[in-house]
Amino acid sequence: MGRKGKQRPRRVRKAKERSNRAVWSVIPAGHRPARHIIRWLRSIQELAEFQLARKDLKANIWRFANAVAQCPGFDPASMTVMPLWQRLQERFGFPSKSISNYFRRLRDWGVLAVVATGRTAEFTPKSSGRTDNEAAIYVLLEKVxxxxxxxxxxxxxxxxxxxxxxxxxxxxxxxxxxxxxxxxSLKRAAQRREINHQLLNRKAPLWNPNETTSAKTKRERREAERLASLELQFRSFPLQRISTPHVAAICRPFFRAGWTIRDILHAIDWRPNTDARYHHDGANGVENTGAWLKFRLGKWVRKDGGFYRSPSQKQAAENAQRKAEQRAADERRTRDRAERAAYTPPALGWRERFALLQEAKGA
Known part of the structure; x- marks a missing residue:
């Protein structure tokens, strides 16, 4: 019987670790070994995940990819490379935790695949006669x-x-x-692909257009603002030209002021406190969509830095006023009923009281 539990895959033999069979067995569908190491580096720049990453992470991964390309042990025939962690740490200054993180990201992005895992000397079969550590073998990939x-x-x-x-x-x-x-630019193309991918896979509203993005924690609030901005892009076609973080950065002050998606859509098309609608919708002739959105929403900011009340806030205030007036009227009616119920009529009628009054005057 074999051992129970999940076992780690066995490492490819040293003599066959760069063979075509070993390399092609780990290549996912839709990929192939890169034709040239320069093409491999350029393919990383064209990835949407790379272009949409944070600025510092983007710079670190690009530096790491160039470091991997410069490592010894590169085989142009199989497009495999054998990067040594010690060299990456000493020469390029990458911490071990960062090296593991960057390798994982490159594998998830589909530009690297593990052909042979690394192995220390204590796990090397004794029959091989080798007593040295064996580095991992990676194949450089590009999309077909x-x-x-x-x-x-x-x-x-x-x-x-x-x-x-x-x-x-x-x-x-x-x-x-x-x-x-x-x-x-590659970044703008990556942003457009990312937005189109999310909007095409949208089966339900990403965020309720009549709800605010208030949340308890900062992370939940940021995620709510991202989903609301993505739903805003779905409902306003011109906003799909810029990235979702760009839309969220412009709309964030309004979201935190209690505005909803419908409020922002109204502010884009209408001037504040008037019934005047803009003649231009921004679908054509607008080169800088971010500046256009900022200008339209900026009209709803007062000179003192505050915000005009949004349509939903106005409606909520009117509803609250109407309910307060209705509640006051109900209280007045209840009070009048109570006073009428507590009134006790006199024992004698007015005729009897008038007769008694006349008698008292004649006496």
Whole structure:
């Protein structure tokens, strides 16, 4: 009988740790070994997870990826690398905990795969005759391009070219910029992919548009503001051009002032305290969507720094006033009923009292 419980996978033999069979057995679907180490580094920059990471984490992972690419033990035939933790600690100054964290992130992002795990000398089989520690083997991965896309074999010029002299009679030689349209920044493209992915998978409102984002802890409040901003992007198409953290940063003061998603959507289209609606909705002709959103919401900030009451706050105040007036009227009616119920009529009628009064005057 075998041992009970979950066992760690057995390490690939030293002689076959870089073979095609060992390498391809760990490559996930939709990936392949990187064609070049430079292409591998560029593929990391194109990842949405990398572009949307914090600025400090992004810089550290990029430095770590370059350190892994410079480690000895790189095999260009199998695109495998054998990074030594001791070298990463001594030469590049990475703590052991950070090295483990960065390796885990690169594996989760699909740019690294473990071919052979590391092993210390005490766990090395005695029959092998080796008494040294064995480092882990990783394969550098890149995503497989989609097939069926028609590609032109003509190279696209990437710089300005001059017409040859006397190419056309009677025309001067002019500078023609024959280059492809520059792509948007990688970060903006990653933000758009992330937003589209979340919005396409939306099956229910990410946040109730009539509720505020108040929460007990800071983490819960931040998560509520993120979900509310994402739902705001779903309901307002122009806001999908910028990232969800950008929308949350602009709307955060309004969220914490008790505004709801419907209030912000109203403030984007309407001027405060008037029935005037903006003629432009921001779908076309707006280059800086963040500045446009900040300008529209800024109209709802008073000169003293306070906020005008949002539509939901106005409605809540009107409802509270109406309930207070109704409660006061009910109290008056109850008091009048109590006074009428406590009134005791006299024993004699008014005629008897008048007769007695006349008799008293005649006497």
């Amino acid at each position: 391009e989609e097939e069926g896309v028609e590609k032109s074999s003509v190279p696209v010029p990437n710089r300005a070219v001059n017409n040859p002299p006397h190419a056309r009679a009677g025309e001067e030689s002019k500078l023609n910029i024959d280059a492809a349209t520059p792509h948007a």
